[in-house]
Amino acid sequence: MNNRRIPKYILLKNELLSWFESGKLKPGQQVPSENEIAEQFGLSRQTVRQTFSELEKEGWLERIQGKGTFARFPGRRESELVKTIGIMTTYISDYIFPHIVRGAEAELRSRGYRLLLSSTDNNKDKEMESLKLMTSQPLSGLIIEPTKSAEGNPNLGYYLELQEKGIPYLMINEKYRELECPLLRVDDELGGYKAADHLLANGHSRIAGFFKRDDLQGVNRLKGFLAAHKARGVAVAPKRVVTYTTEQKNDLPFRQALQLLSGAAEERPTAFVCYNDELAVSLMGAALQLGLRVPEDVSFVGFDDSMLASASGTKLTTLTHPKTAMGRDAASQLIAMIEEGLAPGDTLYEPELVERDSVVNLNVNV
Amino acid sequence: MNNRRIPKYILLKNELLSWFESGKLKPGQQVPSENEIAEQFGLSRQTVRQTFSELEKEGWLERIQGKGTFARFPGRRESELVKTIGIMTTYISDYIFPHIVRGAEAELRSRGYRLLLSSTDNNKDKEMESLKLMTSQPLSGLIIEPTKSAEGNPNLGYYLELQEKGIPYLMINEKYRELECPLLRVDDELGGYKAADHLLANGHSRIAGFFKRDDLQGVNRLKGFLAAHKARGVAVAPKRVVTYTTEQKNDLPFRQALQLLSGAAEERPTAFVCYNDELAVSLMGAALQLGLRVPEDVSFVGFDDSMLASASGTKLTTLTHPKTAMGRDAASQLIAMIEEGLAPGDTLYEPELVERDSVVNLNVNV
DNA sequence: CCACTATAGTTGTACGTACAAGTTGTATGA
DNA sequence: TCATACAACTTGTACGTACAACTATAGTGG
Numbered sequence: 180m181n182n183r184r185i186p187k188y189i190l191l192k193n194e195l196l197s198w199f200e201s202g203k204l205k206p207g208q209q210v211p212s213e214n215e216i217a218e219q220f221g222l223s224r225q226t227v228r229q230t231f232s233e234l235e236k237e238g239w240l241e242r243i244q245g246k247g248t249f250a251r252f253p254g255r256r257e258s259e260l261v262k263t264i265g266i267m268t269t270y271i272s273d274y275i276f277p278h279i280v281r282g283a284e285a286e287l288r289s290r291g292y293r294l295l296l297s298s299t300d301n302n303k304d305k306e307m308e309s310l311k312l313m314t315s316q317p318l319s320g321l322i323i324e325p326t327k328s329a330e331g332n333p334n335l336g337y338y339l340e341l342q343e344k345g346i347p348y349l350m351i352n353e354k355y356r357e358l359e360c361p362l363l364r365v366d367d368e369l370g371g372y373k374a375a376d377h378l379l380a381n382g383h384s385r386i387a388g389f390f391k392r393d394d395l396q397g398v399n400r401l402k403g404f405l406a407a408h409k410a411r412g413v414a415v416a417p418k419r420v421v422t423y424t425t426e427q428k429n430d431l432p433f434r435q436a437l438q439l440l441s442g443a444a445e446e447r448p449t450a451f452v453c454y455n456d457e458l459a460v461s462l463m464g465a466a467l468q469l470g471l472r473v474p475e476d477v478s479f480v481g482f483d484d485s486m487l488a489s490a491s492g493t494k495l496t497t498l499t500h501p502k503t504a505m506g507r508d509a510a511s512q513l514i515a516m517i518e519e520g521l522a523p524g525d526t527l528y529e530p531e532l533v534e535r536d537s538v539v540n541l542n543v544n545v
Numbered sequence: 546m547n548n549r550r551i552p553k554y555i556l557l558k559n560e561l562l563s564w565f566e567s568g569k570l571k572p573g574q575q576v577p578s579e580n581e582i583a584e585q586f587g588l589s590r591q592t593v594r595q596t597f598s599e600l601e602k603e604g605w606l607e608r609i610q611g612k613g614t615f616a617r618f619p620g621r622r623e624s625e626l627v628k629t630i631g632i633m634t635t636y637i638s639d640y641i642f643p644h645i646v647r648g649a650e651a652e653l654r655s656r657g658y659r660l661l662l663s664s665t666d667n668n669k670d671k672e673m674e675s676l677k678l679m680t681s682q683p684l685s686g687l688i689i690e691p692t693k694s695a696e697g698n699p700n701l702g703y704y705l706e707l708q709e710k711g712i713p714y715l716m717i718n719e720k721y722r723e724l725e726c727p728l729l730r731v732d733d734e735l736g737g738y739k740a741a742d743h744l745l746a747n748g749h750s751r752i753a754g755f756f757k758r759d760d761l762q763g764v765n766r767l768k769g770f771l772a773a774h775k776a777r778g779v780a781v782a783p784k785r786v787v788t789y790t791t792e793q794k795n796d797l798p799f800r801q802a803l804q805l806l807s808g809a810a811e812e813r814p815t816a817f818v819c820y821n822d823e824l825a826v827s828l829m830g831a832a833l834q835l836g837l838r839v840p841e842d843v844s845f846v847g848f849d850d851s852m853l854a855s856a857s858g859t860k861l862t863t864l865t866h867p868k869t870a871m872g873r874d875a876a877s878q879l880i881a882m883i884e885e886g887l888a889p890g891d892t893l894y895e896p897e898l899v900e901r902d903s904v905v906n907l908n909v910n911v
Numbered sequence: 912c913c914a915c916t917a918t919a920g921t922t923g924t925a926c927g928t929a930c931a932a933g934t935t936g937t938a939t940g941a
Numbered sequence: 942t943c944a945t946a947c948a949a950c951t952t953g954t955a956c957g958t959a960c961a962a963c964t965a966t967a968g969t970g971g
Contacts, residue, residue: 186954212921223956228922236602244922245963263661263682271650272643272869281638284664288671293678295629296662298650305654312659316629460856490826490856503638552924578951589926594952610952611933 187222191230194220199239199250210240210248261317264513265295267309268324274457275483275502276324279351282506283322290514292319299326301425303333310337314346320513321348325355327393327425332357347516349523351509353395361516363509363526367396370498370530371403371452372410374480377496377532378450379411382541383478385419387439387448389432389458392422397454400482404452419448432458436465440477449478449541456481456488456497463493463537474539484533494535501528553588557596560586565605565616576606576614627683630879631661633675634690640823641849641868642690645717648872649688656880658685665692667791669699676703680712686879687714691721693759693791698723713882715889717875719761727882729875729892733762736864736896737769737818738776740846743862743898744816745777748907749844751785753805753814755798755824758788763820766848770818785814798824802831806843815844815907822847822854822863829859829903840905850899860901867894 198204210216213231217224231248234240242248266283268276284294295318297309306326313321321341325332332338332355341348349361378386388404391397401422408415421435439448453459459481466477473479473493481488481497488495501508508526515521564570576582579597583590597614600606608614632649634642650660661684663675672692679687687707691698698704698721707714715727744752754770757763767788774781787801805814819825825847832843839845839859847854847863854861867874874892881887 188954214921225957226955229954231922242922243964245920246965247921261682265659270647272647277638277643280662281636281664284637284662288663288675288678291678293631293682294662296646296650296660297654298647309654312654312657316627316659487852487856490853554924580951591927592925595924597952608952609934611935611950613934613951 188226188229188233191216191220191222191227192233195230195234196239204250206250208250210250212247261319262291263293263295263318264320264322264510264517265297265313265318266322266324267297267299267306267313269299269301269326271296271298274455274487275485275500278502279324279506279509282503282508283510284506286507286510287514290510292510292514301326303327307334307337310334310341314341314344318346320517321346322509322513323348323350324352325350347513349509349513349516351505361512361523361525363505363512363528365396365500365505365528365530367399367530368403368406370482371400371405372407373403373530373532374400374452374482374498375404375407376411377534378452378478378480378538379407379413381478381538383450384413385416385446385448386450386452387419387421387436388415388452389421389423389436389462390454391425391428393424397422400452400454428458433461433465436462437469440466440469440471447477450538451477451479453479453481455483456485456495459495459497459537460487463495474537478538480538482530488533488535493537496535496538497533498530499533500530504528554592554595554599557582557586557588557593558599561596561600562605570616572616574616576616578613627685628657629659629661629684630686630688630876630883631663631679631684632688632690633663633665633672633679635665635667635692637662637664640821640853641851641866644868645690645872645875648869648874649876650872652873652876653880656876658876658880667692669693673700673703676700676707680707680710684712686883687712688875688879689714689716690718691716713879715875715879715882717871727878727889727891729871729878729894731762731866731871731894731896733765733896734769734772736848737766737771738773739769739896739898740766740818740848740864741770741773742777743900744818744844744846744904745773745779747844747904749816750779751782751812751814752816752818753785753787753802754781754818755787755789755802755820755828757791757794757820759790763788766818766820794824799827799831802828803835806832806835806837813843815842816904817843817845819845819847821849822851822861825861825863825903826853829861840903844904846904848896854899854901859903862901862904863899864896865899866896870894 213224213227216227235242240248241251270276287294299306338358351363354362390401423431459479463473471477481495483500484497488497512523579590579593583593606614607617636642653660665672704724717729720728756767789797825845829839837843847861849866850863854863878889
């Protein structure tokens with residue numbers, strides 16, 4: 180038999196562990212004394228002691244001299260439970276991200292979790308670095324805003340490692356196609372559609388679209404932008420659609436806008452749909468620089484309803500982004516995954532158009 | 546003797562641990578066999594085994610059947626070292642705080658520390674809650690932006706607890722007078738002075754000052770504001786100095802500004818010094834609402850050189866705040882405190898005036 | 912009623928023996 | 942030269958004894 184090779188104290192240990200599993204031993208309950216066990220199993224007290232001392236080190240038993248041996252909560256997990264959740268965003272200080280973080284932080288704090296923050300600066304190397312650092316010490320779960328998702332993902336291995344380690348995670352804004360996890364995102368395609376449709380409905384036909392192409396948000400907004408034109412039967416002039424990458428964002432769009440706006444009046448776009456509010460404010464600056472008025476000469480629609488939209492000179496018409504709510508929902512879904520092992524489905528937020536002062540209605544002039 | 550009460554196996558354990566400390570035992574080195582130790586110390590092999598098995602569980606020794614017992618890396622402390630630093634700010638998403646956090650995060654990440662983030666919402670109860678949560682699990686150090694510092698501090702006990710636990714901390718922006726710790730702050734008095742002096746130098750004499758009174762920053766900026774008037778020999782009309790608390794900030798200042806600006810032209814302030822850019826943008830809105838032009842009719846000076854200052858319609862003249870640099874410095878000073886036990890002195894940043902478009906020079910009209 | 916004592920029962924410490932199992936080097940033999 | 946066997950050593954398992962230290966309780970005495 181193989182049994183003869185397994186040490187008795189190990190056999191006893193397994194026996195006792197099965198007592199925990201079957202519920203025969205409940206937390207706080209007293210375990211038979213060393214001598215009783217020894218007699219019962221036909222072992223010496225020393226052998227029982229060896230078993231007990233291992234189980235004590237592992238947290239299953241508590242031995243009190245003179246009193247007895249007691250079962251502890253099955254695996255001390257509750258008391259030593261790590262309650263720390265990480266959030267990895269592309270940027271920390273800019274734009275809407277602080278609001279997402281704030282929503283998550285408030286929810287986590289109220290649920291007794293600590294929040295670890297890290298930024299990737301939209302850089303794959305830093306993303307890897309952040310992942311390693313976060314997981315270098317105990318972690319309950321992770322909220323990830325992916326980096327440059329339209330391109331590949333060289334850090335896939337690290338994410339798979341998360342799964343192996345049993346660290347649940349979810350993604351916000353977008354997700355890597357290769358990974359299976361819950362996603363919270365805005366319906367960007369619908370947003371792009373609504374933005375363009377609003378302008379078309381207001382009589383604009385020469386609409387410029389500026390979109391980021393190295394993240395899915397930009398790609399989807401562009402998709403909606405095109406769909407709205409198609410639905411209204413308006414052709415999109417390729418030269419009025421400008422796409423750019425993260426590296427170019429401070430330079431290329433502005434120059435392209437200047438060029439478009441410098442053209443002849445009958446060729447000039449009457450409206451701009453901008454990837455986000457930040458870009459919209461920047462391009463409004465380009466228009467002002469050329470002596471054009473907003474919205475009389477050029478209309479603008481932004482995205483995300485950020486602080487910039489209402490702080491700028493001409494209050495910006497824009498599409499909402501759930502921001503704080505998204506952070507809060509992400510946190511609460513992640514906690515559900517951790518504590519109850521649930522696997523929530525994706526969450527899709529519908530952006531709403533917020534009409535302010537940056538769009539003129541061309542129809543009334545007719 | 547007391548020695549007789551200390552178990553022999555504990556004495557042996559301490560002896561062996563001292564071998565590690567003295568360097569007598571180096572990683573990988575073979576330890577004398579159980580029998581040798583037993584003979585050498587006049588103990589039974591069983592007693593030596595008890596010591597060895599404890600040291601093995603704690604990671605000091607590695608025992609290999611048939612081969613011997615070996616010393617392991619001296620205490621694995623490096624690998625299990627906690628490298629997590631917390632940062633507690635009043636607000637997370639608003640204004641300049643994301644920039645401070647970003648500076649700190651970048652520095653910490655490059656030094657291999659994780660960043661825990663928590664906000665107090667400028668509320669003493671939440672401050673306590675955050676403190677408790679942060680310290681509920683291992684923490685290396687803490688960066689604190691105090692809550693409502695001009696009032697008392699009911700959470701003093703928790704801060705003293707930090708000292709007892711040996712968790713170093715430092716404060717940014719301001720500090721509780723009762724606590725002795727490094728402080729990084731802007732010279733707000735100088736800032737207030739520079740703001741008022743700039744306006745006075747440009748020929749303004751009826752200058753309104755709006756300051757928060759429940760934090761030291763506001764109090765100090767007001768102090769500088771008054772000092773500049775005194776230095777220039779200009780009297781300050783009490784009705785033009787408005788102070789407010791955090792709770793009132795969205796309401797009272799705006800109404801007061803409307804009232805001041807609605808007065809007769811010869812009584813109306815020609816310029817406003819505002820507690821920060823956020824308030825300045827809000828009060829500029831009040832001026833516009835009354836049909837006044839900025840800066841032609843009313844000039845504005847803000848504080849902090851935030852994104853609002855350059856995103857707003859009229860670009861705001863304001864005073865710089867180190868923001869990102871302050872976060873970075875705070876992080877690096879805290880790491881020095883943790884790793885080298887240093888106690889850095891206070892750091893004072895000098896604000897610089899950034900001239901933009903919101904101040905008119907009245908002298909040229911003369 | 913309370914304080915004290917004795918006692919039984921528990922785990923902790925300490926020693927002992929015996930043999931099993933694994934590693935290493937040496938001696939032996941083909 | 943190479944493979945094998947063996948001896949000597951290591952740690953692992955298992956049992957045994959004895960007493961110390963601690964806890965809880967029942968009984969005793971004031």
